[in-house]
Amino acid sequence: MHSSTHDTQSNPSNPSKHSKRIRNAILAGSAVVGMLAVSACSAASTTNAGGSDDKVTLAQPSWAGAQANIAVAKKLLEDELGVEVDVRQMNETAAFTAMDGGQADAVLEDWHGNPKQLKTFVEKKKSVVSAGELGVKGHIGWYVPKYYADKHPDITNWKNLNKYADDFKTSESKGKGQFIGADPEYSQHDTGIIKNLDLDFTHVPSGSESAQQEEIERLYKAKKPFLTYWWTPQVLQNELELVEVELPKYTKGCNVPVEKADCGYPHVDLEKFMNADFAKNGGDAAEFIKNFKWSNEDQDAVVNYMTQDKMKPEAAAEKWIKENKDVWEAWLPKK
Amino acid sequence: MSAAPTETPVTETPVLDKQPDTTPGGGQSDAAAAVKGVPSRGPGLRARFAGSPKALIVGMALLFAIVTAAVTGNGTWPGGLEVDVKTPLTDLTDWLSLNRTTHPVFLYFLLHISNFAETAYLSLVDLFAAMGWLGVTVVVTLVAWAAAGADLSRRALRTGAIALGALALCGVLQMWEPTMETLSLMTVAVIASAVIGLLLGLASGLSDRCERVLRPVFDVMQIMPAFAYLLPLMLIFGIGQPPALIATVIYAVPPMARLTSLGLRAADPAALEASVSLGATGRQQLLTARLPLARKQMMLGLNQTIMMCLSMVVLASLIGAGGLGDRIYRAMATKDMGMALTAGISVVLIAVLLDRSTAAAGEQLQERVSQVATRAALLLRRGVWLLALVLFVVFALFGTALGQEAWPEAWSVDLTTGIQQGVDWITRELSFMANWSDAFARGVLNPVRSGLIAVPWWALLLLVAAVGWAVGTWRAAMTGVLCLALIGALGLWDASMDTLSQVFAGLALTVLVGVLIGVLAARVPTIERVLRPVLDVMQTMPQFVYLIPVIGLIGQGRAVGVFAAVIYAAPAVIRITTESLKQVDPTVLEASRSLGDTTSQQLFKVQLPLARKGLLVGVNQGVVLVLSMVVIGGMVGGGALGYQVVYGLSKQNLAIGLPAGAAIVCLGLMLDRLSQPREKHGGR
Amino acid sequence: MTDPNTNTAKTTEPTAADPAAPADPAAPAFAVRDLWKVFGPKADRIPGDPAHQALSTAELREKTGCTAAVRDVSFDVRRGEVFVVMGLSGSGKSTLVRTLTRLIEPTSGSIAMDGEDVLGMDKNRLRELRRRQTAMVFQHFGLLPHRSVLDNVAYGLEIQGVGKAERRAKAQEIVEKVGLAGMEERRPTQLSGGQQQRVGLARALAVDPEVLLFDEPFSALDPLIRRDMQEEVIRLHREEGRTMVFITHDLSEALRLGDRIMLMRDGAIVQLGTPEEIVANPADEYVRDFVRDVPREQVISVRRAMRPADAAESGSGKELAPDTLVVDAIEAVASSGEPCRVVEDGRTLGIVDHERLLAVVAGIDGTLADTEAVTV
Structure with missing residues (x-):
């Protein structure tokens, strides 16, 4: 150190003390690590508070249909079986991670959006098991608003899409037509479709479902043309009139891998999943969730109470339960 | 800005006699000379280039980049120079998924951490529930009052009132339960961050070697968008509070550590020497002199750490943290704007509560240095602390008997419908803004992006090197070039150029808005006063709350992200601008007035040039803040790197999410180094 | 080894310190020999190398990148004296005082305190x-x-591990001694600069040290307060007789306080002697320049100003002690109207008349003194 000010020199951190301090620090550090190691000799428990017996944790994805499932299930579990229910907001993929780790016991509606996780947790690790079908059929597809399809009826076939591509141009679509992509979490192979069917469209992804909904509603209000990823059942299905664009028929495996995909989407039988331990030891609650099965109409009814009548999910569930005793009685475990 | 409220009689009188001899006092005539020394207009461009070889080289590099871009047209990073990171990352994801609950590393180490975090969180939730709403409100209010001095001074009373008001409002807004969850998360996260930050700060404050190692680590931690590490943490720790808490701690440790280190290093050398000269051992010196002398900085660090914890705790609801963030997240799913905004307001209230209490506590500590409290005040303060403690115990044991666990329903107001209507009205009435955003995207974002993509990669590297060398050192140049090259090697060149174009546009807007409002606030005290709560809200309101309605206004796309970035980053720039303008030597300003400068002359010839350094700091902070928010724009159609991180996060796909996260860090480091005024500044 | 720059007649020849000897009550408070402090890369090589030693500070820095803050310094601090080290900024005086207790490690040389080797x-x-x-x-x-x-005053005692009640009692005593009674509970920031330095002084006194070291303690204070503080130091020294090493860049302060003054320049000793010796007998042009404006009559005593008495004079005239300052002698001579006798133990040593006294005031006594001054 060239500086001739004495302050720096008078500082007691001269080299020898300095290295000594470091040595002390290392000693202290290793002592802490040692203590940790001793305390860690016992294996940590892998089931957390979320998976305790008297409480069921349900993972709730963001869309309204799933909220309807949960609201009804929660109400019945609490009122009829006396089981406390904890609802945690998480997306499909996260739900599987949570079921694997025991932070969630069950998910009531899975769209098979992440085949890789199914393979990992259900097939390989067997930490998550199927709890049967929900009864609701889901469908994904490409949609345009009805006011646009009325004007150009032939757009409902993918072969004619390029003809109208110019109508769909936006500032985000890099000179081609804009295709509004889905929340990244959802199952989709739209980039493959666009590429392999040589469509003059750019896949402009939505970052989240709510963002996509908001965008579609805005365009719908302004009566502008748009082409979007969409699905049923969906909250907005009664507010917005959309028309599906027919894509090449789905055959098993035609969408794997995404880069090679050249087909539309299948109709999915939505499925329930559970943590494996919960399925075995969950008692009545697990039994109830396995039995939980309703139709598109049932789910729509609850969704409509929530969205059109602006009821809180709990109130909507209560109303449906009051009116459909025959449906849900079958779900209760046989005594 | 025609009527300047700061104008005083001084402006008129001395105009008549401009002879320097008549200026009273030597200092003033010096100042007058300084004013004259400020050039009325910079020297011509050519003269500047000739005078500064650095500017010349940057200019040449820029010209070179433009020419080569025009010639080649597309300058993306060649595929041959890319490195495949996808395969190993995919394997890693699979391995983590399969072994997370069974492998010894998890069983004997990581799971202990996450179980501990979860247990701590759950016990706090139980504790708050046991205390009941009455207990929590009373104890928190008392603690806030005590921390601010426990007397009848304006500050202490105001702090107590803010605490009481904030909690009560959260209750009234029917957000009591999630607020308690968020407070529990905050308590665990703040304690952990403060302790770890303190230890790291001690290490880097006392040892130069530690400092050298830790400083770049803190840099990266601060620049790295929290988004980027939520994913790996989720893969390791699963879903829920543990990964959320750990992410929060990672995010919030740097300010505490940095400011502790700064405080230790900035301690009065004379006091330290005095301590040594009296024969103090290292430990005695640390405990009696160094640490107490660093107290002010440490309080500042704690305050910043707390604020960062809060923003992260909200964001971490994406991986299941619960609390207010979860309410917002859930409300967004059903597009329940009313609920989202009420939860957002609660977050802001908690932020104000925590910020004002810690700031008041810090001021109070400082004040104790300058004046000794009377005996009575001291006794009162101790009494209040004791009372708070006693009440805490009493409520913890019998709280629910005294009051209900949750805020009484009768005392609450449901604002959600009103808010929803308000939002609808705004969306309807302001829909013309969609055209603006479209024009912005076409007229600004698109050309900048095409330009960046057109510049050949090697020309851009050269330009970064030139700028880095010109503004900083060869080290800044090296860092910038390495970061950019790494981005190319990760195969994310085009996406990064897209993100970069958004950052540039956002930065330009932020600086424009920030400096403009900052200047106004510096000149008109009323504006500054009114602005303060507005800025608080802009900085602490979770972005999600307003991002979605903004889509309804201007449509999904990059403009939304840029808009959010401006909202998020502008407050910092405004504050720094105001501060640095106010710090301009008043004698210089006085001299300028005495020379008869008009308001705008004062501003452009004196204040802005003299406040340049502060403004540069503002730009540097703006860059980092804009980047972090542009990335969040990935959730609302911003595309580019942000979208890839969101994709990776929601699909738990390390192969997509991690490289994109790394690219963002690289962009951040590069931008930070290229915009850093030469002196290194302490905590942000 | 004598310093090449020191060509003055030192009043004391340093006695060789024996590092092996036990603490010796007869030994000087500090005995410093051949001390070097060099800052910079590989500083060790400088002191031992005659080639380097010959270089000036600027040359040395240019050649080696090292700065010699203290160059080959040897001196003794006697018990009970006020030893002033004086020099302009950069002369190495602050570094020197810090090497005494190794707040700065010296590069080479030896230091003994009470005969005990400090460096060992x-x-x-x-x-x-x-x-x-x-x-x-x-x-x-x-x-x-x-x-x-x-x-703050009790801080040193706290470091020593003295219990709270005891150290506060002791501190209270010292606080009163330095005139801060009634301010015990204030914070330093509430005090004026002079008061703060009184606290600094009290803190040093509280540990009852054998030697007080002052590093330019009053140079940050206003002139009037500085004078007060100097009085305070003089008073303390008179009352307690503690050894003091006092660093200053202010010549008048040095002359006021110092029993002996060591003048430093570029790290080396230029002259060491009593104030009178330095003013009356500057070692070189540098020192001469330094003391040019000193009111000599206030420093120089009649012992130096007198001439031998002839037989006629030795019986009559007013008597003056040899230590009487010239300024006082002038008064005596003026009031009595005749030359005065300088008397010690009843013996007349010499005579001061107004010619001799004027010569002192005019600064031309040096030439006279060289030829005619009486050696006592």
Whole structure:
């Protein structure tokens, strides 16, 4: 150190003390690590508070249909079986991670959006098991608003899409037509479709479902043309009139891998999943969730109470339960 | 800005006699000379280039980049120079998924951490529930009052009132339960961050070697968008509070550590020497002199750490943290704007509560240095602390008997419908803004992006090197070039150029808005006063709350992200601008007035040039803040790197999410180094 | 080894310090020999190398990148004296005083305190030395802002491990001694600069050190307050007779306080002697320049100004002690109207008349003194 000010020199951190301090620090550090190691000799428990017996944790994805499932299930579990229910907001993929780790016991509606996780947790690790079908059929597809399809009826076939591509141009679509992509979490192979069917469209992804909904509603209000990823059942299905664009028929495996995909989407039988331990030891609650099965109409009814009548999910569930005793009685475990 | 409220009689009188001899006092005539020394207009461009070889080289590099871009047209990073990171990352994801609950590393180490975090969180939730709403409100209010001095001074009373008001409002807004969850998360996260930050700060404050190692680590931690590490943490720790808490701690440790280190290093050398000269051992010196002398900085660090914890705790609801963030997240799913905004307001209230209490506590500590409290005040303060403690115990044991666990329903107001209507009205009435955003995207974002993509990669590297060398050192140049090259090697060149174009546009807007409002606030005290709560809200309101309605206004796309970035980053720039303008030597300003400068002359010839350094700091902070928010724009159609991180996060796909996260860090480091005024500044 | 720059007649020849000898009550408070402090890369090589030693500070820096703050310095500090080290900034005086207790490690040489080798002390012994034998007063006070005046004064005792009640009682005593009574509970920031330095002084006194070290303690103070503080130091020294090493760049301060003054320039000693010797007999042009404006009559005594008495004079005239300052002699001569006798133990040593006294005031006594001054 060239500086001739004495302050720096008078500082007691001269080299020898300095290295000594470091040595002390290392000693202290290793002592802490040692203590940790001793305390860690016992294996940590892998089931957390979320998976305790008297409480069921349900993972709730963001869309309204799933909220309807949960609201009804929660109400019945609490009122009829006396089981406390904890609802945690998480997306499909996260739900599987949570079921694997025991932070969630069950998910009531899975769209098979992440085949890789199914393979990992259900097939390989067997930490998550199927709890049967929900009864609701889901469908994904490409949609345009009805006011646009009325004007150009032939757009409902993918072969004619390029003809109208110019109508769909936006500032985000890099000179081609804009295709509004889905929340990244959802199952989709739209980039493959666009590429392999040589469509003059750019896949402009939505970052989240709510963002996509908001965008579609805005365009719908302004009566502008748009082409979007969409699905049923969906909250907005009664507010917005959309028309599906027919894509090449789905055959098993035609969408794997995404880069090679050249087909539309299948109709999915939505499925329930559970943590494996919960399925075995969950008692009545697990039994109830396995039995939980309703139709598109049932789910729509609850969704409509929530969205059109602006009821809180709990109130909507209560109303449906009051009116459909025959449906849900079958779900209760046989005594 | 025609009527300047700061104008005083001084402006008129001395105009008549401009002879320097008549200026009273030597200092003033010096100042007058300084004013004259400020050039009325910079020297011509050519003269500047000739005078500064650095500017010349940057200019040449820029010209070179433009020419080569025009010639080649597309300058993306060649595929041959890319490195495949996808395969190993995919394997890693699979391995983590399969072994997370069974492998010894998890069983004997990581799971202990996450179980501990979860247990701590759950016990706090139980504790708050046991205390009941009455207990929590009373104890928190008392603690806030005590921390601010426990007397009848304006500050202490105001702090107590803010605490009481904030909690009560959260209750009234029917957000009591999630607020308690968020407070529990905050308590665990703040304690952990403060302790770890303190230890790291001690290490880097006392040892130069530690400092050298830790400083770049803190840099990266601060620049790295929290988004980027939520994913790996989720893969390791699963879903829920543990990964959320750990992410929060990672995010919030740097300010505490940095400011502790700064405080230790900035301690009065004379006091330290005095301590040594009296024969103090290292430990005695640390405990009696160094640490107490660093107290002010440490309080500042704690305050910043707390604020960062809060923003992260909200964001971490994406991986299941619960609390207010979860309410917002859930409300967004059903597009329940009313609920989202009420939860957002609660977050802001908690932020104000925590910020004002810690700031008041810090001021109070400082004040104790300058004046000794009377005996009575001291006794009162101790009494209040004791009372708070006693009440805490009493409520913890019998709280629910005294009051209900949750805020009484009768005392609450449901604002959600009103808010929803308000939002609808705004969306309807302001829909013309969609055209603006479209024009912005076409007229600004698109050309900048095409330009960046057109510049050949090697020309851009050269330009970064030139700028880095010109503004900083060869080290800044090296860092910038390495970061950019790494981005190319990760195969994310085009996406990064897209993100970069958004950052540039956002930065330009932020600086424009920030400096403009900052200047106004510096000149008109009323504006500054009114602005303060507005800025608080802009900085602490979770972005999600307003991002979605903004889509309804201007449509999904990059403009939304840029808009959010401006909202998020502008407050910092405004504050720094105001501060640095106010710090301009008043004698210089006085001299300028005495020379008869008009308001705008004062501003452009004196204040802005003299406040340049502060403004540069503002730009540097703006860059980092804009980047972090542009990335969040990935959730609302911003595309580019942000979208890839969101994709990776929601699909738990390390192969997509991690490289994109790394690219963002690289962009951040590069931008930070290229915009850093030469002196290194302490905590942000 | 004598310093090449020191061509003055030193009043004391340093006695060789024996590092092996035990603490010796007869030994000087500090005995410093051949001391070097060099800052810079590979500083060790400089002191031993005659080629380097010959270079000036600027040349040395250019050639080696090293700065010699203290160059080959040897001196003794006697017990009970006020030893002033004087020099302009950059002369190495602050570094020198810090090497005495190894706040700065010297590069080479030896230091003995009370005959005990300071450089050979281990860490604990050195700490003991700093705790009990020396205490330092700093230019920028170095007070702890978060402590009250009383706790600042008691700080040294706290470091020593003295119990709270005892150290506060002791501190209270000292606080009163330095005139801060009634301010015990204030914080340093509430005090004026002079008061703060009184706290610094009290803190040093509280540990009852053998030697007080002052590093330009008053140079940050206003002139009037500075004078007060100097009086304070003089008073303390008179009352307690503690050894003091006092660093200053202010010549008048040095002359006021110093029993002996060591003048430094570029790290080396230029001259060491009593104030009178330095003013009357500057060692070189540099010192001469320095003392040019000193009111000589206030420094030089009649012993130096007198001429031999002839037989006629030795019986009559007013008597003056040899230490009488010229300024006082002028008064005596003027009032009596005749030359005065300088008398010691009843013996007349010489005569001062107004011619001799005027010569002192005019600064032309040096030539006279060289030829005619009486050696006593």
